[in-house]
Amino acid sequence: MTDIRFDWTLAELSSIYEQPLIDLIYQAATVHRRYHNPKEVQMSTLLSIKTGGCPEDCAYCPQAARYQTDITIERLLDVDEVIGKARQAKAAGSSRFCLGAAWREVRDNRDFDRVIEMVKGVNDLGMEVCCTLGMITEDQAKRLKDAGVYAYNHNLDTSPEFYREIISTRMYEDRLDTLDNVRKAGLTVCCGGIIGMGESQNDRLQMLLTIANLQPHPESVPINALVPVDGTPLAEREKIDTWEMVRMIATARIVLPGSLIRLSAGRTDMSPAEQALCFLAGAGSIFTGEKLLTTPNPGINEDRQLFDILGLRPREAFKETEI
Numbered sequence: 001m002t003d004i005r006f007d008w009t010l011a012e013l014s015s016i017y018e019q020p021l022i023d024l025i026y027q028a029a030t031v032h033r034r035y036h037n038p039k040e041v042q043m044s045t046l047l048s049i050k051t052g053g054c055p056e057d058c059a060y061c062p063q064a065a066r067y068q069t070d071i072t073i074e075r076l077l078d079v080d081e082v083i084g085k086a087r088q089a090k091a092a093g094s095s096r097f098c099l100g101a102a103w104r105e106v107r108d109n110r111d112f113d114r115v116i117e118m119v120k121g122v123n124d125l126g127m128e129v130c131c132t133l134g135m136i137t138e139d140q141a142k143r144l145k146d147a148g149v150y151a152y153n154h155n156l157d158t159s160p161e162f163y164r165e166i167i168s169t170r171m172y173e174d175r176l177d178t179l180d181n182v183r184k185a186g187l188t189v190c191c192g193g194i195i196g197m198g199e200s201q202n203d204r205l206q207m208l209l210t211i212a213n214l215q216p217h218p219e220s221v222p223i224n225a226l227v228p229v230d231g232t233p234l235a236e237r238e239k240i241d242t243w244e245m246v247r248m249i250a251t252a253r254i255v256l257p258g259s260l261i262r263l264s265a266g267r268t269d270m271s272p273a274e275q276a277l278c279f280l281a282g283a284g285s286i287f288t289g290e291k292l293l294t295t296p297n298p299g300i301n302e303d304r305q306l307f308d309i310l311g312l313r314p315r316e317a318f319k320e321t322e323i
């Protein structure tokens with residue numbers, strides 16, 4: 001039996017990641033079955049509530065104002081529109097609805113008041129509400145919690161070293177501070193990263209190590225494959241090898257036994273068989289719906305077919321991890 005540990009070392013993570021793939025998947029699947037129901041997959045739907053025009057310089061991101069990308073800039077959506085989309089997502093089987101804004105940070109202004117109204121409305125539908133709004137203070141996080149937010153997403157994205165090559169407008173420390181504020185406010189934490197940006201294996205494992213040493217572990221850990229977008233500095237990056245995605249998910253599964261590992265961005269480039277390997281390796285959550293924030297995602301029909309083939313079913317909202 002694997003205990004939940006907070007003292008992993010890089011050497012341990014490397015030896016897990018580098019073992020023969022067959023053994024790695026088996027080990028990860030064993031942990032997955034010990035802590036979770038392998039037939040249940042959380043379906044989470046994203047909605048970009050404020051799109052583009054972001055002052056940050058995240059090299060992967062189509063929403064950074066400084067890159068010429070083919071997105072439509074949109075101001076903060078109306079509350080009713082957001083609740084309508086959440087209702088549709090719920091009807092399609094989604095249990096979590098995540099509001100994403102192209103903001104550097106949350107400000108105490110009328111826009112934030114409006115987000116609070118959106119949260120209340122979506123929470124009233126019985127869905128887990130998640131927000132990803134950039135950096136946040138403890139007081140702001142508490143306000144979200146009081147309005148009914150269940151989880152806050154803020155990614156570390158990569159290792160502290162490689163981070164400097166990807167983002168210059170904020171520090172790794174700022175990210176850790178936000179995660180701390182989210183935790184102190186009593187929200188659950190959703191924190192993961194991106195692979196395929198040109199980072200080394202060590203960078204990936206360093207990121208995982210930082211996450212694995214957060215106490216408690218984030219309840220949800222999204223592993224994104226870079227979606228290269230024209231106009232961004234990473235537009236020409238090659239697609240990440242699926243085996244690396246599987247290894248990353250499996251390693252995360254093993255070192256974070258109680259967390260839900262999310263097979264996140266990048267599914268449109270994966271075949272059903274490749275995605276099946278990720279579920280076998282311990283992915284217990286996906287983003288559903290035609291769009292992530294600004295880029296395409298497999299539609300609900302495709303995902304229903306995949307679930308039917310594999311014998312998977314959507315996980316209910318507010319379900320405790322089964323241990």
Ligand code: SAM
Pocket residue numbers: 060061062100101102103104132133134135153154155157193194224225226227228229265293
């Ligand atoms: N602006 C907020 C922030 O940066 O925290 C919230 C939204 S931001 C788009 C959320 C996360 O999406 C990023 O931290 C990154 O991990 C992921 N992301 C953005 N663009 C991506 C891309 N092209 N491929 C993969 N993941 C991406």
Ligand code: DTB
Pocket residue numbers: 046062100132153155192193222223224227264265291292293294295296
């Ligand atoms: C996460 O880890 N991935 C999601 C969510 N958290 C906010 C975002 C992926 C964005 C992919 C690029 C886009 O659609 O704009």
Ligand code: SF4
Pocket residue numbers: 054055056057058061062063064101102103104134
């Ligand atoms: Fe802005 Fe977030 Fe995109 Fe960075 S990832 S440019 S902070 S929207």
